[in-house]
Amino acid sequence: MEDLTEILIQNLSRLDPWILKNKIDAYRLYDRELTTFPVAIDIYLKKAHIQIYDNDSSDNEDLLVTQIGIALEKVLSIPIKDQYIKSRRRQKEGTQYEKVASSRERFIIKENDAKFYVNLKDYLDTGIFLDHRKTRTLVKNDLAKNKERMLNLFSYTSSFSVVAAKAGVRYTTSVDMSNTYCDWSRDNFELNALEKFNHIAIRENVQFFLENMKNNWRFDLIVIDPPTFSRSKKMPVPFDIQKDHPFLINHCLDHLNQDGIILFSNNFQKFKLNADALDTNNIQDITKETIPEDFKNDKIHKCYIIKH
Numbered sequence: 272m273e274d275l276t277e278i279l280i281q282n283l284s285r286l287d288p289w290i291l292k293n294k295i296d297a298y299r300l301y302d303r304e305l306t307t308f309p310v311a312i313d314i315y316l317k318k319a320h321i322q323i324y325d326n327d328s329s330d331n332e333d334l335l336v337t338q339i340g341i342a343l344e345k346v347l348s349i350p351i352k353d354q355y356i357k358s359r360r361r362q363k364e365g366t367q368y369e370k371v372a373s374s375r376e377r378f379i380i381k382e383n384d385a386k387f388y389v390n391l392k393d394y395l396d397t398g399i400f401l402d403h404r405k406t407r408t409l410v411k412n413d414l415a416k417n418k419e420r421m422l423n424l425f426s427y428t429s430s431f432s433v434v435a436a437k438a439g440v441r442y443t444t445s446v447d448m449s450n451t452y453c454d455w456s457r458d459n460f461e462l463n464a465l466e467k468f469n470h471i472a473i474r475e476n477v478q479f480f481l482e483n484m485k486n487n488w489r490f491d492l493i494v495i496d497p498p499t500f501s502r503s504k505k506m507p508v509p510f511d512i513q514k515d516h517p518f519l520i521n522h523c524l525d526h527l528n529q530d531g532i533i534l535f536s537n538n539f540q541k542f543k544l545n546a547d548a549l550d551t552n553n554i555q556d557i558t559k560e561t562i563p564e565d566f567k568n569d570k571i572h573k574c575y576i577i578k579h
């Protein structure tokens with residue numbers, strides 16, 4: 272317990288100058304450093320989002336939650352009512368996007384010059400993936416420059432599209448299988464004063480979308496950020512990142528302008544890029560430079576730039 276408080280204090284003093292300098296609204300304060308506390312603690316303004324991993328007994332879980340609660344009150348003065356706890360340990364393959372409450376409590380966080388709605392209560396995820404903070408900055412400062420059309424696949428709440436649109440991309444198409452996340456994307460577009468006819472969210476299975484996309488559709492920037500595995504009534508067969516990534520990337524290459532860029536990312540820790548099955552050799556692994564300052568786990572995602 273003392274150890275946890277100590278680590279939170281140390282992490283906070285290490286991150287504080289970076290938080291202040293970069294006006295960071297949301298960051299990872301603690302990243303499973305102690306085996307006795309197998310949790311990730313993310314701070315969103317003055318609230319905490321706590322994800323519990325690999326904890327065997329539920330008695331233990333209550334104790335763990337109490338101890339984390341006390342430590343967070345002590346170190347950051349975050350009251351228990353503003354600490355949102357999620358258990359990831361009973362998560363089955365493909366169920367990671369399920370609803371856990373219906374409060375519709377949401378608030379706005381800022382990142383660079385973009386705004387995003389977050390909801391710490393209702394879903395396992397919050398509306399924004401903090402491990403892609405640097406990747407979004409790369410899109411803003413580099414990948415989106417002088418690009419006209421973007422396709423964002425597995426777009427979730429479309430944070431990549433918002434960032435690209437704010438950096439000058441004129442038309443963005445975001446595709447996600449969830450109605451909830453498509454609505455959330457539209458809210459994020461509106462929040463950022465983006466023209467709704469130029470920035471659209473389509474509810475569709477990505478595999479179906481790619482197979483049925485008009486032959487002559489072309490994009491300058493394509494973001495592909497799929498889950499590791501997904502299964503749903505809306506899909507004839509489950510999606511598996513290791514098996515299915517060449518299909519995704521090759522289809523996207525067919526719709527990528529000659530000087531276009533694909534940003535491909537995923538969170539599968541054992542992921543191996545099947546370069547032999549891809550229709551290009553122009554692949555750059557940018558994982559290292561996209562792991563943010565506040566993450567201890569450098570396997571949190573893999574990330575590649577792919578071109579013709």
Ligand SMILES: C[S@@+](CC[C@H](N)C(=O)[O-])C[C@H]1O[C@@H](n2cnc3c(N)ncnc32)[C@H](O)[C@@H]1O
Pocket residue numbers: 368398399400403424425426427428429430431446447448449452475476477478496497498501506510
């Ligand atoms: C890892 S999240 C994407 C994160 C997003 N790129 C971001 O940075 O905010 C995966 C998303 O894929 C969606 N999804 C899963 N399987 C899908 C499929 N077959 N077709 C379309 N969307 C799918 C989920 O609803 C979820 O929103």
